[in-house]
Amino acid sequence: xxxxxxxxENQVAYVSINRPPANALASELLQxxxxxxxxxxEQDDIRAVVLHGEGRFFSAGADIxxxxxxxxxxxxxxxxxxxxxxxxxxxxxxxxxxxxIHGAALGGGLELALSCHLRYVTESAKLGLPELxxxxxxxxxxxxxxxRFAGPAKAxxxxxxxxxxxxLEAVAWGIANKAFKEEELMDAVKKIAETxxxxxxxxxxxxxxLINYGKHERFYEGVKKEAEHFGEIFxxxxxxxxxxxxxxxxxxxxxxx
Numbered sequence: 094x095x096x097x098x099x100x101x102e103n104q105v106a107y108v109s110i111n112r113p114p115a116n117a118l119a120s121e122l123l124q125x126x127x128x129x130x131x132x133x134x135e136q137d138d139i140r141a142v143v144l145h146g147e148g149r150f151f152s153a154g155a156d157i158x159x160x161x162x163x164x165x166x167x168x169x170x171x172x173x174x175x176x177x178x179x180x181x182x183x184x185x186x187x188x189x190x191x192x193x194i195h196g197a198a199l200g201g202g203l204e205l206a207l208s209c210h211l212r213y214v215t216e217s218a219k220l221g222l223p224e225l226x227x228x229x230x231x232x233x234x235x236x237x238x239x240x241r242f243a244g245p246a247k248a249x250x251x252x253x254x255x256x257x258x259x260x261l262e263a264v265a266w267g268i269a270n271k272a273f274k275e276e277e278l279m280d281a282v283k284k285i286a287e288t289x290x291x292x293x294x295x296x297x298x299x300x301x302x303l304i305n306y307g308k309h310e311r312f313y314e315g316v317k318k319e320a321e322h323f324g325e326i327f328x329x330x331x332x333x334x335x336x337x338x339x340x341x342x343x344x345x346x347x348x349x350x
Contacts, residue, residue, distance in 0.1 A: 108126075229326055331349065334346060
């Protein structure tokens with residue numbers, strides 16, 4: 094695969110995102126992730142999965158330039174729904190999926206991390222959903238998952254301000270499990286993953302099912318509504334201005350149209 098690398102060790106699959114410079118979640122990467130999950134699911138010698146980014150970031154978000162190639166509200170709604178479906182698969186995957194986050198997990202990158210069963214971060218990592226800075230909204234179920242983990246007030250603060258929080262803050266807010274020094278992260282995650290991999294795969298799968306059993310039907314209604322609004326937003330002048338400003342590296346001027 095062009096965007097993902099797989100390394101197996103002690104019944105753990107280490108999947109690294111490799112799409113420099115920012116590991117942006119372009120459609121090719123999302124398709125590769127879907128195919129990677131297909132492959133891992135069939136390999137009995139893999140008991141746990143660690144997802145991490147190569148280079149400076151876990152993932153700095155969606156590929157904004159790719160958005161300029163989509164030209165209809167329906168296409169954007171479909172794009173959102175497709176990403177939501179993939180991340181739902183991660184969250185319900187029968188083998189534990191661990192996000193190892195360094196550098197930054199922003200936008201779609203954080204939405205991917207939120208769909209993993211466990212999240213470990215560096216103390217200085219930056220986590221955020223800055224889509225409103227572009228006149229957009231999160232589209233991969235971020236509005237729903239972030240609110241589940243952090244609560245409505247904290248989730249609103251992160252989205253309304255577009256300001257990222259640190260790894261230490263993410264732990265305090267219930268978004269991440271634990272924070273480590275930069276140089277300690279992967280060794281710590283490896284130890285945790287190998288501990289999990291020693292458990293019965295049947296017991297792990299059933300536990301994952303039961304954890305997700307608690308997701309209320311309203312969660313899925315909210316995810317569907319998010320995709321609809323994601324598509325609607327792209328028809329606005331503000332969205333066009335936000336995307337243009339991002340590409341041109343300037344501050345957007347929103348007019349509420």
